[in-house]
Each structure stands twice: as C-alpha cells, then as structure tokens.
Amino acid sequence: MKETPSMTRKQALDTLFDLREAYLRLLSYEQYQQQANTLTRTRDALDVLTRMIYGPHDPVQQYSMLCERCRRSYAERLVKEKGKSISTFCCTPCITALRSEHQLVEGEDA
C-alpha cells in the first residue's frame, strides 16, 4: 500500500489552486472560452473543498473566497497593491502586513 503523502489538507487544497492557476496561464483566450464550463466547474469544486477544510465563511465580514495572498483564511477586503494592475482579495492579517510594508495604495481600497 502506498504511503500517505506528508501534506495537510490545506496544503493539498493549495496545490490544487496552484495547478488551476498554472493551467489558466497556459490557455489562450480561445482555449479559455472553449473550456469555460470546465473551468467554472473546477472553480466550484475548489469552493466545495474550501468549505470542507475551512468551514463556512462569515457572509457579513468575509468573501466566500480565500485570501489571494496567503490562502489561509477567507478574504475580507479588496485592496490595491502597489505595482499591481488588478485588486487583490485579502484577509486582515495580509492587509496589516501590506500596510506595514507600505505596499498598499491607500485611499483606493474599497
């Protein structure tokens, strides 16, 4: 019998998110359009696994998606990081860290 990989459930989920992101980077726009249904289902599947591992999010304070920086808790705000063209869904500890590192574009974060 094969040994169980030494990986936590959170690390396993992380790996699946990484795989999806790596795959998305490989797709051309046409390929992305052709596979939209599969990609949506993959996103839904990751959401289901996220709920199983992290429990339900607080709909008042949190988004239903994990923080895009650490993936260790649900995102609470959408922030603008310096040097990035698109906003980032962030948890409070990451926002605090970004602010102390002066990496946030203040005033524009929603």
Ligand SMILES: [Zn+2]
């Ligand atoms: Zn975070």
